[in-house]
Amino acid sequence: MNEFLSALPKAELHLHIEGTLEPELMFILAERNRIHLPYASPDLLKSAYDFHNLEQFLDLYYQGTSVLQTANDFYDLAMAYFARCDVEHILHYEVFFDPQAHIRRGISMDIIMDGLTGAQQDAWHHYGASSGLIMSILRDLPVDDALETLKLAKPWQHEIIGIGLDSAEKGNPPGKFRTAFEIADEYGWHRVAHAGEEGPAEYIWEALNELKIRRIDHGVRCVEDPKLVDYLVKHQVPLTVCPLSNVRLGVFPDIAQSNFKQLLDLGLCVTVNSDDPAYFGGYLTQNMLAIQDAFELTQPQWIQLTHNSIDASFAPAERKQALK
Numbered sequence: 001m002n003e004f005l006s007a008l009p010k011a012e013l014h015l016h017i018e019g020t021l022e023p024e025l026m027f028i029l030a031e032r033n034r035i036h037l038p039y040a041s042p043d044l045l046k047s048a049y050d051f052h053n054l055e056q057f058l059d060l061y062y063q064g065t066s067v068l069q070t071a072n073d074f075y076d077l078a079m080a081y082f083a084r085c086d087v088e089h090i091l092h093y094e095v096f097f098d099p100q101a102h103i104r105r106g107i108s109m110d111i112i113m114d115g116l117t118g119a120q121q122d123a124w125h126h127y128g129a130s131s132g133l134i135m136s137i138l139r140d141l142p143v144d145d146a147l148e149t150l151k152l153a154k155p156w157q158h159e160i161i162g163i164g165l166d167s168a169e170k171g172n173p174p175g176k177f178r179t180a181f182e183i184a185d186e187y188g189w190h191r192v193a194h195a196g197e198e199g200p201a202e203y204i205w206e207a208l209n210e211l212k213i214r215r216i217d218h219g220v221r222c223v224e225d226p227k228l229v230d231y232l233v234k235h236q237v238p239l240t241v242c243p244l245s246n247v248r249l250g251v252f253p254d255i256a257q258s259n260f261k262q263l264l265d266l267g268l269c270v271t272v273n274s275d276d277p278a279y280f281g282g283y284l285t286q287n288m289l290a291i292q293d294a295f296e297l298t299q300p301q302w303i304q305l306t307h308n309s310i311d312a313s314f315a316p317a318e319r320k321q322a323l324k
């Protein structure tokens, strides 16, 4: 089964590029940019990854971004993940980036976008992998900050495929960002949002109704509302589920006690993803293996899951066809 899962052509739809920053690369970039890290080695840094919920994780995650200074840094960050995808037969990826986490440190949108788009072009040429960038809005910052970020992204309107909503969910309902999502719609972008990770099922409804999202990031708490489950099944709204993330952030005690199998059995359109693999202990294939260990799915179920990811992607129809 391990070989079967490794060899399956895959797509990944829920991946924060800043969450792929491995401690080793963090040290290389810190040295390159003469930034002091308060740890003596990558191993000591990794052992400081002591978080139990989303807020605690986000503190470390934003701290880690301090080493990203130049377009070359963003290129190297993205290329490391893309190279990893090639090894794991991940042939299409839709990647979140958090411009506000960089702009507030004085890094321009042009630096971020030059680096990320350069890596995308090289991934296509070297690996034959297609990709898209989803600009994610930090929901714990004011709406005006999101609107300003959208203005800064306008020159890059055609290099970005979508808008997302991430960061601390509790107390930051999606509806607050309705205007931002309307502007993204005018830019021609797809709309997704993190909802129902730590926040309640109500936030999923709100993201669907007010932000008009087409795909839900996480969404695992939908099971708390049977009417919502009915709606999601009926319309086959994809959920980008991140099993190892859910365990590391305390959404579930372990994979076996997660509701992954329940989501499948309910007939929901589930996809498997890695979220922030450098922090959560595994890339996409590791997430699939963890699910396999706990639930022993069949090969046809895995083929269905990988097809769900391809179908739920924003790739053009002919690309989806080629990926299957």
Ligand code: HPA
Binding pocket: 016, 019, 054, 061, 166, 167, 168, 194, 197, 245, 275, 276
């Ligand atoms: N949830 C919310 N925001 C995030 C995450 C996450 O798992 N990773 C990076 N930003």
Ligand code: ZN
Binding pocket: 014, 015, 016, 166, 194, 217, 275
């Ligand atoms: Zn996420």
